[in-house]
Amino acid sequence: MRIIKAENIYKKMKEVILNAGTNLPKDVEDSLKRAYEQETSDIAKEILSQLLENSKLARESSLPLCQDTGVGVFFVEIGEEVKVEGEYIGDCLTRAMVDAYKEGYFRKSLCDPFTRKNTGDNTPPMIHYDIVRGDGLRIYFMAKGGGSENMSRCTMLTPAAGWEGIKEFVVKRVAEAGPNPCPPIIVGVGIGGTFDYAPILAKKALFRPIDDVHPEERIARMEEELLKAINELGIGPMGLGGSTTALGVKINVKECHIASLPLAVNIQCHSARYKEVVF
Amino acid sequence: MNTYRLTTPIKEEDILKLRSGDIVLISGKIYTARDAAHKRLVESIQKGEDLPFSLKGAVIYYVGPTPPPPKRPIGSAGPTTSYRMDPYAPLLYKLGLKASIGKGKRNEEVKNAMQEYKGVYLGATGGAGALLSQRIKQARIIAHEDLGPEAIRELIVEDFPTLVINDVYGGELYVKPKL
Numbered sequence: 001m002r003i004i005k006a007e008n009i010y011k012k013m014k015e016v017i018l019n020a021g022t023n024l025p026k027d028v029e030d031s032l033k034r035a036y037e038q039e040t041s042d043i044a045k046e047i048l049s050q051l052l053e054n055s056k057l058a059r060e061s062s063l064p065l066c067q068d069t070g071v072g073v074f075f076v077e078i079g080e081e082v083k084v085e086g087e088y089i090g091d092c093l094t095r096a097m098v099d100a101y102k103e104g105y106f107r108k109s110l111c112d113p114f115t116r117k118n119t120g121d122n123t124p125p126m127i128h129y130d131i132v133r134g135d136g137l138r139i140y141f142m143a144k145g146g147g148s149e150n151m152s153r154c155t156m157l158t159p160a161a162g163w164e165g166i167k168e169f170v171v172k173r174v175a176e177a178g179p180n181p182c183p184p185i186i187v188g189v190g191i192g193g194t195f196d197y198a199p200i201l202a203k204k205a206l207f208r209p210i211d212d213v214h215p216e217e218r219i220a221r222m223e224e225e226l227l228k229a230i231n232e233l234g235i236g237p238m239g240l241g242g243s244t245t246a247l248g249v250k251i252n253v254k255e256c257h258i259a260s261l262p263l264a265v266n267i268q269c270h271s272a273r274y275k276e277v278v279f
Numbered sequence: 280m281n282t283y284r285l286t287t288p289i290k291e292e293d294i295l296k297l298r299s300g301d302i303v304l305i306s307g308k309i310y311t312a313r314d315a316a317h318k319r320l321v322e323s324i325q326k327g328e329d330l331p332f333s334l335k336g337a338v339i340y341y342v343g344p345t346p347p348p349p350k351r352p353i354g355s356a357g358p359t360t361s362y363r364m365d366p367y368a369p370l371l372y373k374l375g376l377k378a379s380i381g382k383g384k385r386n387e388e389v390k391n392a393m394q395e396y397k398g399v400y401l402g403a404t405g406g407a408g409a410l411l412s413q414r415i416k417q418a419r420i421i422a423h424e425d426l427g428p429e430a431i432r433e434l435i436v437e438d439f440p441t442l443v444i445n446d447v448y449g450g451e452l453y454v455k456p457k458l
Contacts, residue, residue: 047404050410051406064408064409065409066406066407067345105347105354107344107428109428118427147359179383179384180384233458271406
């Protein structure tokens with residue numbers, strides 16, 4: 001049995017969460033820089049330059065990148081041979097998030113779905129747990145904004161729809177979303193699983209760095225094909241036109257029922273604040 | 280494409296000059312309101328109560344800022360997606376609102392209301408909250424403090440940068456996706 005002290009998880013995750021709100025990941029920033037170089041429209045270049053300036057300012061001033069500092073999403077992969085000592089891991093992660101949001105002057109963005117009363121401390125975080133083999137502990141954190149989450153969709157296609165049906169749904173979704181999710185976006189696509197599992201696949205896909213190439217060649221080709229089709233929509237940064245509607249498309253696939261073809265599209269804005277921590 | 284500097288309250292003659300694609304730099308007092316605050320504003324109007332600010336010539340900014348860090352008037356403060364305010368916006372334009380600032384598309388009812396009552400919809404850069412906060416010089420909560428980030432704030436802005444998305448002539452700046 002490997003013992004991991006809850007306090008060490010708390011300290012590390014709090015630091016990571018604080019950092020996520022003000023520091024755009026390098027792969028995202030590099031991708032915005034590449035887009036700036038490639039764009040030919042003046043307005044697209046102007047928007048991208050503002051986003052790069054915003055990123056620099058946020059890093060230097062510790063102001064959050066975006067006022068929507070998001071709902072805290074965690075994926076915890078915990079080895080069956082790991083014992084977290086001192087505190088229940090869910091409480092520990094919640095505490096790390098609450099304290100980081102307080103200390104970082106981040107916005108508290110969660111409320112009761114009916115009364116809309118703010119919970120006041122950004123709780124609860126959305127935590128997914130997977131028990132895995134071995135003695136590792138891997139925690140993924142994402143500060144997920146509401147604007148892009150609102151533009152996400154899930155559907156149950158028929159097997160006959162196939163890749164063409166998947167492609168049509170994803171591209172149409174991005175087209176309908178238009179300027180709303182703060183393009184340039186990153187598109188997480190979950191294919192397969194069940195009604196509940198496809199969106200989780202889509203969200204997990206967003207933890208892959210933008211320049212990451214899918215290890216399976218056929219999926220890597222699908223990602224390229226979707227990215228090309230999405231960028232041909234011409235929506236561009238902030239919906240004002242241009243060749244950069246998406247910075248990347250990440251697909252996550254799982255087997256599904258013979259009757260089904262579940263599909264989920266999770267849209268991520270350009271303020272893609274995500275981090276993977278290995279303990 | 281022109282650049283205009285406008286000071287609030289905004290006059291109808293200034294609105295009539297604007298065309299989609301123009302840059303508008305706003306100075307003066309503007310008011311923040313998003314989802315929950317809009318619901319309350321419209322409820323107050325329906326009950327005949329006084330509003331926390333005058334709608335005549337007003338500019339509403341759809342934003343829920345982050346808390347102000349020490350020595351700053353406000354935290355990060357970029358626009359939120361506007362369509363959620365669409366159910367409330369036509370009435371506000373009818374009562375004198377001259378501009379709303381947000382990001383993303385508006386529905387036909389809002390566009391029609393803007394044409395009828397001479398108002399515009401201005402876009403600010405979504406996700407540039409740190410950058411935009413530099414143009415906000417003062418901020419104070421004037422109503423519905425219980426709503427936290429959704430409380431109504433009076434902001435004093437200087438050359439707050441926006442683009443005209445929808446003008447009073449039916450012009451629209453957002454591109455139609457090539458499907």
